[in-house]
Structure formats: structure tokens, C-alpha cells
Amino acid sequence: MDVIYTDNNATTKVADEVIREMLPYFGELYGNPSSMYAFGDEVGRKIRKARQKVADLINADPDEIVFTSCGTESDNAAINAAITAFPEKKHLITSEVEHPAIRNLFKYLADKKGYEVTFVPVDKKGRLDMDILYSSMSENTAVISLMWANNETGVIFPIEEVAKKAGEKGILFHTDAVQATGKVAIDVKKAGVDMLSLSGHKIHAPKGVAALYVKKGIKFPAFLIGGHQESGRRGGTENTVSIIGLGKACELAKEHLPLMNTEVRALRDYLETQLLEKIPGTSVNGDRESRLPNTLSIGFDAVEGESILMLLDQKGICASSGSACTSGSLDPSHVLMAMEVPFKSAHGTIRFSLSHYNTKEEMDTIVGTLVPAIERLRMMSPFWKDGKMV
Amino acid sequence: MWDYTDKVKEHFLNPKNVGELEGANAVGETGSLSCGDALKLFLKVNENERIIDASFMTFGCASAVASSSALTEIIKGMTLDEAAKVTNDDIADFLGGLPKEKMHCSVMGQAALKKAIADYRGIQILEKPGEMVCECFDVTDLEIIEAVKTNGLETVEDVTNYLKAGGGCGKCLDRIEEIVVETRNETAEKINN
Numbered sequence: 001m002d003v004i005y006t007d008n009n010a011t012t013k014v015a016d017e018v019i020r021e022m023l024p025y026f027g028e029l030y031g032n033p034s035s036m037y038a039f040g041d042e043v044g045r046k047i048r049k050a051r052q053k054v055a056d057l058i059n060a061d062p063d064e065i066v067f068t069s070c071g072t073e074s075d076n077a078a079i080n081a082a083i084t085a086f087p088e089k090k091h092l093i094t095s096e097v098e099h100p101a102i103r104n105l106f107k108y109l110a111d112k113k114g115y116e117v118t119f120v121p122v123d124k125k126g127r128l129d130m131d132i133l134y135s136s137m138s139e140n141t142a143v144i145s146l147m148w149a150n151n152e153t154g155v156i157f158p159i160e161e162v163a164k165k166a167g168e169k170g171i172l173f174h175t176d177a178v179q180a181t182g183k184v185a186i187d188v189k190k191a192g193v194d195m196l197s198l199s200g201h202k203i204h205a206p207k208g209v210a211a212l213y214v215k216k217g218i219k220f221p222a223f224l225i226g227g228h229q230e231s232g233r234r235g236g237t238e239n240t241v242s243i244i245g246l247g248k249a250c251e252l253a254k255e256h257l258p259l260m261n262t263e264v265r266a267l268r269d270y271l272e273t274q275l276l277e278k279i280p281g282t283s284v285n286g287d288r289e290s291r292l293p294n295t296l297s298i299g300f301d302a303v304e305g306e307s308i309l310m311l312l313d314q315k316g317i318c319a320s321s322g323s324a325c326t327s328g329s330l331d332p333s334h335v336l337m338a339m340e341v342p343f344k345s346a347h348g349t350i351r352f353s354l355s356h357y358n359t360k361e362e363m364d365t366i367v368g369t370l371v372p373a374i375e376r377l378r379m380m381s382p383f384w385k386d387g388k389m390v
Numbered sequence: 391m392w393d394y395t396d397k398v399k400e401h402f403l404n405p406k407n408v409g410e411l412e413g414a415n416a417v418g419e420t421g422s423l424s425c426g427d428a429l430k431l432f433l434k435v436n437e438n439e440r441i442i443d444a445s446f447m448t449f450g451c452a453s454a455v456a457s458s459s460a461l462t463e464i465i466k467g468m469t470l471d472e473a474a475k476v477t478n479d480d481i482a483d484f485l486g487g488l489p490k491e492k493m494h495c496s497v498m499g500q501a502a503l504k505k506a507i508a509d510y511r512g513i514q515i516l517e518k519p520g521e522m523v524c525e526c527f528d529v530t531d532l533e534i535i536e537a538v539k540t541n542g543l544e545t546v547e548d549v550t551n552y553l554k555a556g557g558g559c560g561k562c563l564d565r566i567e568e569i570v571v572e573t574r575n576e577t578a579e580k581i582n583n
């Protein structure tokens with residue numbers, strides 16, 4: 001059975017071009033980039049090129065890029081650097097809908113390290129409460145960390161605007177752009193952010209490689225103390241092959257950006273319109289105006305997410321659900337809860353996240369599978385009768 | 391992905407006895423939309439108190455559907471007295487087991503069955519005895535103690551897997567922990583004496 005992969009916000013296929021670029025460095029070109037002979041330096045040169053490509057994607061300088069192992073490491077390193085740089089400041093700001101890499105770190109800093117944290121709420125469309133955000137900024141604030149775009153709903157935050165305000169107040173600004181990278185244009189200089197996280201496996205590079213942008217002049221203490229790698233900021237022999245893959249993936253992401261915002265967007269919109277049209281009691285979560293071009297978070301009244309996913313899986317369709325049916329807790333995700341999405345559709349929320357590898361035929365198969373699947377589950381549901389919620 | 395047995399998958403994909411049962415004379419309902427799962431059980435009981443037909447409607451995950459389907463298969467043909475003895479473990483066993491995080495689906499089946507039997511016999515299920523611990527899922531301390539004892543539960547997580555208590559807002563977690571510790575200490579003392 002062919003797989004229809006529409007879970008690209010979770011992870012992506014490694015692009016063939018990326019694999020080709022990496023292959024020689026698994027084999028004959030195994031030198032250590034730090035060694036003092038040409039055989040190693042050839043690898044070193046390749047890493048410098050990769051660093052340049054990552055920088056190019058976000059309009060940074062190459063020496064502003066630190067390679068890390070994952071988005072979580074980038075996020076943690078950024079926040080730790082910020083609070084080390086300003087030990088006297090004891091207040092932090094983030095949002096209620098961040099990825100666990102930020103959310104749980106901030107909770108930890110609040111619970112165990114005595115920081116006061118403002119978790120800025122969002123409205124029903126997933127948009128930040130700007131009043132609370134601005135009024136909570138103070139001289140005591142060490143860092144503000146906001147995601148560029150939300151992984152579940154795709155809602156985009158006004159990063160440029162907030163970064164500017166933060167800058168005026170002398171507050172460091174970090175953005176977790178893991179989900180936004182490769183989907184919308186990112187220009188760190190124009191946006192005025194101090195630090196930015198991005199991750200390889202969301203943009204068709206392998207898992208286990210990521211990067212952190214650190215603006216020149218920002219105090220950034222070493223967080224893996226060891227050798228001189230990454231300008232002494234993160235010691236340890238480079239994950240050479242993956243870094244080379246990440247470089248290629250960034251080059252491709254830049255090339256594909258227009259495609260993402262035309263063809264992929266059109267596919268997503270097609271899927272959305274079809275589902276809204278063909279399945280009653282359906283609603284889209286998040287601000288449809290300011291949203292990633294590839295993401296659709298859609299809730300079906302009176303049915304439950306895992307059951308929908310299992311029926312999709314029967315046809316080889318990969319998507320993810322908006323409820324956390326992974327533990328005894330059956331609660332909808334913290335993002336949907338923060339947006340006050342009603343229970344009736346939150347439990348039945350499915351996220352489709354596309355890439356340029358998807359096709360219109362695939363969207364038709366998804367629609368063709370979902371329509372009877374939802375119908376079937378509703379036939380069984382005690383909350384659905386005569387075509388509506390009861 | 392959950393490690394579901396083939397039997398669970400089979401009962402999810404082709405559930406038996408789905409829908410409202412015409413002529414049902416006993417109905418048991420449990421769960422709610424906010425909890426994330428719910429089950430409505432319909433029984434047709436003859437004058438000898440034998441269950442001649444059963445059906446269900448479920449809102450929930452694959453194991454909730456499978457558990458409901460299994461339950462109706464198990465109890466069809468039983469007398470109400472026999473059915474009253476069916477436990478959540480019987481439901482899970484029928485399915486070849488459930489992931490431990492999904493045990494509450496089988497517990498939901500047992501609860502709906504109890505309510506349906508009470509409904510047929512015209513017994514009102516009175517306010518539950520004991521002190522309310524988890525308001526999100528309507529679970530009392532006595533129910534937790536009972537579950538800890540009969541199923542040998544050891545942690546708060548086990549309790550949540552079985553009864554869902556603690557799986558919502560989480561404000562009852564500390565109290566559940568206390569009850570688990572107390573109950574286990576008591577049981578241990580009894581064994582030692």
C-alpha cells in the first residue's frame with residue numbers, strides 16, 4: 001500500500017538531493033573537520049559551506065550559526081544563555097501555546113529556579129493577546145521567547161513587531177522558528193530577533209541536526225564545554241554528515257519557498273474546502289488569514305481523533321490528532337485548550353501538514369476516505385443524531 | 391502507535407451490535423463529551439431476566455469502540471445476575487488485552503453495564519459513597535481504594551489508566567497519590583500481621 005504522508009509538521013522525508021550530498025561523507029570522506037591535514041580539511045570546508053547555506057536561508061552571517069542536535073537543544077541553549085547573561089533579571093515571557101521544548105523549560109524555571117513567568121494567552125483564533133504581552137514586559141524581564149508559527153494550527157505570530165518592542169526595552173528576544181523555517185520567508189535582520197531556533201528534520205534533512213542563530217554581539221556562554229568547535233560555544237566533534245545534509249536542505253528550502261506559498265498552499269486550501277463542503281459539523285482551528293501555507297487543523301464534531309487516525313491509517317494516510325490520547329489523559333492538546341476550542345470538535349481534531357511532495361490525487365484520496373470514516377464514527381457516536389450534534 | 395491486539399483492531403474496524411436498540415428496556419450511560427469518551431449501552435431483557443439483545447453507541451478511541459463491542463458480545467445470552475459479575479478484566483481478556491493506558495475503556499464498559507442493570511431493575515444508583523476526589527471524572531476515594539486493592543495498582547499513573555481519575559485538570563493528583571500510598575501501606579501491614 002502506498003503511503004500518503006501528510007504529517008510534515010512532525011517530521012519530513014529526507015530529500016533525495018540531501019541524501020546524495022551526505023553519502024560520500026559516510027564513506028570515503030570520513031576525516032575529522034578539526035584535523036590539520038587536507039583530508040580532514042576537505043570535510044571542514046564542506047561544513048563551512050553548509051553553515052553558509054543555513055545562514056543564507058535566514059539572512060544571517062555564517063558565524064552567527066551554531067549547529068546543535070535538535071530544536072529542543074537550540075531552544076534550551078538560547079534560553080539558558082539569556083538567563084546567564086542577565087542573572088539579576090528574574091522574569092520571563094512566553095506564550096501558552098509553545099512547543100514543549102519551551103513550555104516545559106519555562107515551567108521548570110518557574111517551579112525550580114524561582115523565575116516569574118508570564119504565559120501570554122491566545123484568543124480563539126490562536127492569536128497572541130498583545131495587551132498582556134506588552135504590559136508584562138519590564139526591566140526585570142530577561143528574555144521573551146515566542147514561536148514564529150504554531151506547530152498544530154500553523155498560526156503565525158507577529159514576530160517582527162514584538163522583537164522591535166523587546167529591543168526598545170532592552171529585553172532579549174528568542175523565537176522558536178522550527179515550524180516556520182522553509183514555509184515562510186525568514187530574515188533575521190529584518191525581523192530583529194536576537195536568537196532563532198530551526199531544525200533539520202522539519203525541512204527534509206535527517207533527524208538529529210538543528211541550528212541556533214545567535215546575533216553578533218549577544219553574550220553567549222559555552223553550553224557544551226570541550227573543544228573549540230562552534231567557536232567554543234558548543235564543544236564536541238561535529239555531526240558532520242547531518243550538518244552537510246542540513247546545509248543542502250536549507251539551500252533547497254530557499255529554492256522551494258515560492259512553491260510552498262503557491263502550490264502547497266493551494267493543495268492545503270483545496271483539502272480544506274473539500275472537507276468543509278463534504279462533511280457537516282466541521283471547523284478549522286486557528287487564524288486562517290495568518291497561517292502557515294501547509295498546515296490544516298480541522299475538527300469534526302462528535303467523533304474522536306484516534307479513531308479517525310486509525311481509519312485513515314487503513315488507507316496508508318498519515319496525519320496526527322489534536323488530542324493527547326497518549327496517556328490516561330484524553331484532554332485535547334494544550335494549544336486547542338488555550339484557544340478554547342469547544343470539546344465537541346477539539347477531541348475530533350486532525351492535523352494535516354503538507355509538503356511539496358504531496359499531490360492533488362492524494363488530497364482526493366484523503367477526502368474520499370474521510371467522508372465515510374466520519375460518517376461511520378458518527379453513526380456510532382451518542383452525540384450525533386440526524387445530521388447534528390446532540 | 392498503540393500496540394493493539396488483532397482482536398482489538400477487528401472489533402474496532404468491524405464492531406458488533408452498533409446503534410440504538412429498538413425495544414431496549416434497559417439503558418446505561420457513562421462518560422461525557424468533555425471527558426473524551428462516552429458509552430451508551432442498550433439491553434433487551436426478557437421476563438426471565440435474560441439479555442436477549444444488546445447494542446452500544448460510543449464516542450472514543452479505538453479501544454473504547456472495541457471494548458463496547460466486546461462487552462455486548464460477552465453479555466448477550468447472560469442473565470442479569472451473570473452479567474452483573476462481568477468485570478473490566480473480562481472485557482480486556484476477551485480482546486486479548488489492552489494497553490495499560492487504555493484500561494479505563496474496559497472500566498467504562500463495566501460501569502455502563504452496572505447502570506443498565508440498575509435501570510432495568512428500577513434501582514436508582516444513589517450518590518456514590520465516599521468522598522469525591524476527581525471531579526473531572528467523577529471518581530471517589532472508595533473507588534480508588536477498591537481499584538488499587540483489586541488490581542494491585544502501584545502509582546498515580548496506574549490509577550489514571552484504570553479510572554481516568556487525574557487525567558483531566560490534574561488538581562486531584564496529590565490526593566490520589568495519598569490514597570495510593572495509604573492503601574498500599576494498609577495492605578502491606580495486613581500481610582505482615
Ligand code: FES
Pocket residue numbers: 523524525526527555556557558559560561562563
Ligand atoms: S479533578 Fe481530577 S483531573 Fe480534574
